[in-house]
Amino acid sequence: MVDEVVEGTETKVMTYAEAIRDALRVAIAEDDRVFMMGEDVGIYGGAFGVTGELINEVGTERLRDTTISELGIVGAGVGAAITGMRPIVELQFSDFSAQAMDQIANQAAKIHFMLGGAVNVPLVIRAPGGSGTGAAAQHSQSLETWFVHIPGLKVVMPATPDDAKGLLLAALDDPNPVVVLEHKLLYKTSGDVRVGDARTPLGVAAIRREGKDLTIVATGVMVSRAMEAAEQLAAAGVDATVIDPRTLKPLDSKTILASVTATGRVLLVQEAAGTLGFMSEVAAIIAESETFAHLRAPVRRLSGLDIPIPYAPKLERAAVPQVEDIVAAATALVTEW
Amino acid sequence: MNPLAQDAEAAKSVLKTMWMIRRFEEAVEDLYGRGMMHGTMHLSIGQEAVPTGACLALNKDDYITSTHRGHGHCIAKGADIERMMAELLAKESGYCRGRGGSMHIADTTTGNLGANGIVAGGVPIATGAALSAHMRGTKQVAVCFHGDGAMGEGAWHEGVVLAAMWQLPVVFLCENNHYGMSMASEKAFNLEKLSDRAKGYGIPGVTVDGNDVQAVRDAVQEAVDRARSGGGPTFIEALTYRWRGHSKSDKNLYRTREEIEEWRTHDPIPAFEARVLQAGTLTETDLEEIRNQVRDELRSAVQRANAAPDATADGLLEAVYAS
Amino acid sequence: MAELSLTMPKMSMTMEEGTMVAWLKSVGDPVKSGEPVAEVATDKVDMEVESPYDGVLSRIVADIDDVIKVGEPIGYITSDSDDLLGGLFDGADSGQTPGGQAPAAAGPGAAGGGAVGDGGAASTPGQDPVGGDGSTASSTASDWPAAVPLARSIASDRGVELSSVAPTGPGGIIRVQDVESAGAVPSRAEPAASAQPSAPSQPSARSQQSAPSRAPKAAGATDPVAARRARTRLLVARTMTVSASIPQFTAYRQFDLSVLAGVRKSGLGGASWTAILVKAQAIALSRHPELNAVWTEDGPERMEEIGIALAVDSPSGLLAPVIRNPQSETLPNLSAGIAQLVDSALSGSITAGQLSGGTSVFSNLGGMGVDHFNALLTPPHATALSAGSVAQRVVATADGAFGPRLTCTVGLTMDHRVADGADAARYLQTISDLVASPDSILAV
Numbered sequence A: 001m002v003d004e005v006v007e008g009t010e011t012k013v014m015t016y017a018e019a020i021r022d023a024l025r026v027a028i029a030e031d032d033r034v035f036m037m038g039e040d041v042g043i044y045g046g047a048f049g050v051t052g053e054l055i056n057e058v059g060t061e062r063l064r065d066t067t068i069s070e071l072g073i074v075g076a077g078v079g080a081a082i083t084g085m086r087p088i089v090e091l092q093f094s095d096f097s098a099q100a101m102d103q104i105a106n107q108a109a110k111i112h113f114m115l116g117g118a119v120n121v122p123l124v125i126r127a128p129g130g131s132g133t134g135a136a137a138q139h140s141q142s143l144e145t146w147f148v149h150i151p152g153l154k155v156v157m158p159a160t161p162d163d164a165k166g167l168l169l170a171a172l173d174d175p176n177p178v179v180v181l182e183h184k185l186l187y188k189t190s191g192d193v194r195v196g197d198a199r200t201p202l203g204v205a206a207i208r209r210e211g212k213d214l215t216i217v218a219t220g221v222m223v224s225r226a227m228e229a230a231e232q233l234a235a236a237g238v239d240a241t242v243i244d245p246r247t248l249k250p251l252d253s254k255t256i257l258a259s260v261t262a263t264g265r266v267l268l269v270q271e272a273a274g275t276l277g278f279m280s281e282v283a284a285i286i287a288e289s290e291t292f293a294h295l296r297a298p299v300r301r302l303s304g305l306d307i308p309i310p311y312a313p314k315l316e317r318a319a320v321p322q323v324e325d326i327v328a329a330a331t332a333l334v335t336e337w
Numbered sequence B: 001m002n003p004l005a006q007d008a009e010a011a012k013s014v015l016k017t018m019w020m021i022r023r024f025e026e027a028v029e030d031l032y033g034r035g036m037m038h039g040t041m042h043l044s045i046g047q048e049a050v051p052t053g054a055c056l057a058l059n060k061d062d063y064i065t066s067t068h069r070g071h072g073h074c075i076a077k078g079a080d081i082e083r084m085m086a087e088l089l090a091k092e093s094g095y096c097r098g099r100g101g102s103m104h105i106a107d108t109t110t111g112n113l114g115a116n117g118i119v120a121g122g123v124p125i126a127t128g129a130a131l132s133a134h135m136r137g138t139k140q141v142a143v144c145f146h147g148d149g150a151m152g153e154g155a156w157h158e159g160v161v162l163a164a165m166w167q168l169p170v171v172f173l174c175e176n177n178h179y180g181m182s183m184a185s186e187k188a189f190n191l192e193k194l195s196d197r198a199k200g201y202g203i204p205g206v207t208v209d210g211n212d213v214q215a216v217r218d219a220v221q222e223a224v225d226r227a228r229s230g231g232g233p234t235f236i237e238a239l240t241y242r243w244r245g246h247s248k249s250d251k252n253l254y255r256t257r258e259e260i261e262e263w264r265t266h267d268p269i270p271a272f273e274a275r276v277l278q279a280g281t282l283t284e285t286d287l288e289e290i291r292n293q294v295r296d297e298l299r300s301a302v303q304r305a306n307a308a309p310d311a312t313a314d315g316l317l318e319a320v321y322a323s
Numbered sequence C: 001m002a003e004l005s006l007t008m009p010k011m012s013m014t015m016e017e018g019t020m021v022a023w024l025k026s027v028g029d030p031v032k033s034g035e036p037v038a039e040v041a042t043d044k045v046d047m048e049v050e051s052p053y054d055g056v057l058s059r060i061v062a063d064i065d066d067v068i069k070v071g072e073p074i075g076y077i078t079s080d081s082d083d084l085l086g087g088l089f090d091g092a093d094s095g096q097t098p099g100g101q102a103p104a105a106a107g108p109g110a111a112g113g114g115a116v117g118d119g120g121a122a123s124t125p126g127q128d129p130v131g132g133d134g135s136t137a138s139s140t141a142s143d144w145p146a147a148v149p150l151a152r153s154i155a156s157d158r159g160v161e162l163s164s165v166a167p168t169g170p171g172g173i174i175r176v177q178d179v180e181s182a183g184a185v186p187s188r189a190e191p192a193a194s195a196q197p198s199a200p201s202q203p204s205a206r207s208q209q210s211a212p213s214r215a216p217k218a219a220g221a222t223d224p225v226a227a228r229r230a231r232t233r234l235l236v237a238r239t240m241t242v243s244a245s246i247p248q249f250t251a252y253r254q255f256d257l258s259v260l261a262g263v264r265k266s267g268l269g270g271a272s273w274t275a276i277l278v279k280a281q282a283i284a285l286s287r288h289p290e291l292n293a294v295w296t297e298d299g300p301e302r303m304e305e306i307g308i309a310l311a312v313d314s315p316s317g318l319l320a321p322v323i324r325n326p327q328s329e330t331l332p333n334l335s336a337g338i339a340q341l342v343d344s345a346l347s348g349s350i351t352a353g354q355l356s357g358g359t360s361v362f363s364n365l366g367g368m369g370v371d372h373f374n375a376l377l378t379p380p381h382a383t384a385l386s387a388g389s390v391a392q393r394v395v396a397t398a399d400g401a402f403g404p405r406l407t408c409t410v411g412l413t414m415d416h417r418v419a420d421g422a423d424a425a426r427y428l429q430t431i432s433d434l435v436a437s438p439d440s441i442l443a444v
Ligand SMILES: Cc1ncc(C[n+]2csc(CCOP(=O)(O)OP(=O)(O)O)c2C)c(N)n1
Pocket: A039, A068, A070, A092, A096, A099, B068, B069, B117, B118, B119, B146, B147, B148, B149, B150, B151, B177, B179, B180, B181, B242, B246
């Protein structure tokens, strides 16, 4: 568990977007095979400013502006990956993975297996998801379940600047296709980021906070909401553990189960729609484990409503869990049970 | 074809529409700047002649599919600006009850099948609407507005391929505003004219001055007439320019000030006004009156829209499926 | 020239057979490679079958409307062509064609569990955790009180009947607090132990999976014997707490073992007193089959087999390996068998199987100087026998004289729901008779 940046490591305060840029800078410098392509990643600096002025440092060969052709660029990434490169593809919004889904699901995910292990697909796909910007139904989805459900893909959801960098670098090391789901609302958040070549291993959850009364498992932007909720809960005498799985696949279920065994209560928080969401899988893992016998309360999920994300600000807020929803659900778990 | 500038009624109508698009978007920009508007917005200021000219060639029951930059299409096809504004202001009285916003406005009563947040998302849909018109035996035509950038998408290709194979009554109208976000269309496509591509699909293709409302109307009229009489699809490239950034976050790093300034001298609205004056169809007083009328209409629409009740979260869960 | 087969081709992913629609060529007609020779109907559409070879259609074996499996011949073509894969899949080995055999590897359930669960979510594919032993057949919603899992396991730890607990949770569900305040429970020194999930019947099997963070402190993570001892302690506590809710009584009787003592060294090859008494106990049970029983909701239920659970004080705590049907063993065998079981218990190598099947208990504290004591029942047994020390004691004999006799006081504990005091007395009488004239004990 790398909960906090280890003491003694040199760090710098950066935004989440800057941390990703820093990872790109490090990776492009240290490995000739690494390049990134995507729509408006060059002079524009990325739709969310992730690449910024990186084009001036690394040039158009390693940071390639593309046409608006998601299927094409993911496919080109697959082709480059199986022939010796380490491509990163940026999808401007994770919603547009729908355009690219053939190359993601039928090609990238399966090639290694289908070819009997003869080739690897070391492809990284970065894509921002999530609501909260008023971009409405086609630009606000949380689609992690799509990818988690496809064998052959690894999926990470960095929730902090340091993980945004560390997980991206680890994803680049991995010989498999890794989908990195960033969050639009997090790009401008800042925090300590390890300087230089700092990786966050895939498959290791972070315990963001430890408390005895209940375990909150949260992903993406819900991690910071859960942390804020935990502070409020603490003021009210409820002591919550907050776990950020970071990697959704492969999932560090051990860390989650150990915590739930200790607290006996679990609240699973995700932005994505509830039905068959990632947290349904976490709930099932708990139900199937010995941790089940330690439950003092039913497993609770707090998810986005099963609706497309609406445009109106009030409606958009109502569609996904907010800090106060987490506080209320956690309080109910602890007081009712 | 009849010169629009020489027909008082037509000229008035053209000017009213172009001014309304311009004023509407200026109002949106203002409201956004005041923090009264949420989300993102894509303005088509400078491009008004394309939707205005195109929709002049259409009947009310003809279809259009629109884009993320769709206010102009919506207005030109005859939508109610108060309901559009209400949508952008997240009001229950908006076209989408506040659920869709700028990128998803549709007005099916005027044949507008919807703006689209997905680049090229409307292309196969237009083909489908044309297929439906064909199968239902109506004489309806579909016009598919899309950007130059959309021509990089697989959906564009597939939609055009189907329409060409079945010779469907659809017009693919590319508003080539020279950029898909930051990607210059010259750079993106190895073509002198985007209309050169039509040949590869076996359909007619033309390029017109998209800032000349007459030229757009004429090209679309020809294509629509052909489509209506069973002659199949047409591709039209209308050359124009977007004055504003792609969206509010655009820093315009990919183009120069000078380029923007140069294009501003080709403003389609004064150009048409000049022609009307020159033809003696309308007087400067008439033009002033049109501008004032549009201004007043717009102001009262904004006022009424803003006074309407906010969209409510009631019934959101039931809103997902039709019953 | 060879005669090559023209087979029913697979023309869609789902096609398994085809129906002959028409022959486009007649026998004797020349055919070219790629030329349609027949039409067949597949599950989707009608399709043409093309000749794979240049040659002559020599035979037709499938008639119109025949349904032919994919890969089976529909006709033959004589041809000079090389039949590349000809004969490869004929005969006995044809079952080896791709797709013909399912891999014997772990099913998707197992693979899935491993991939996601990381071992933590020990899933057991193919096993029905509830209905597996049929025990739920008689359970209905009403006799299965709603409770959170931890409340359920605490209740079972403490022998609290969930149906007697007043629920205060939402929806009338029993919470942990409800069980904890249900009273009548000796308070624990180690509350965390209540969370220990290990199933006591298989302590060693479950120990690795028990949650590390909540293992009882007494277990001392580094000492496996101590850990096992702690778990055994819990098991005993749990079992005896349940026992405490059973109406039970103990009847004592002193046995004169003088006769047996006479033959023990000589005739019995030094059989242990335990073996002798266990055999006597088993014979007595066979003669009082109504006592070889368990109490169920429908009343006492007799057990076919006799199993005597022998209480052993092992390093890992009290264990009770079961001796099956000792009444039909020779004493030397029984004696040896008991010695072996006790060894296993002491060395910790006892298996779960050796701990099951008991119908009564034999507990002997005589060796430790105890004169007499009452054993508590081990549910669901109806009886338990406790033996005090075998020693020379001064007793009054029938003729009124006093004299030293080798005696042992035995207690018989009885589930009063199953039988009464007089039944206990009769059972003890039988044992008394057996030790007084030990023919049956000595017999095979
Ligand atoms: C499938 C998809 N990819 C990317 C985007 C992001 N995006 C929105 S508009 C736009 C540029 C579109 O260019 P163009 O088609 O020329 O239309 P314009 O904006 O110039 O009107 C991009 C890249 C999107 N909305 N949908």
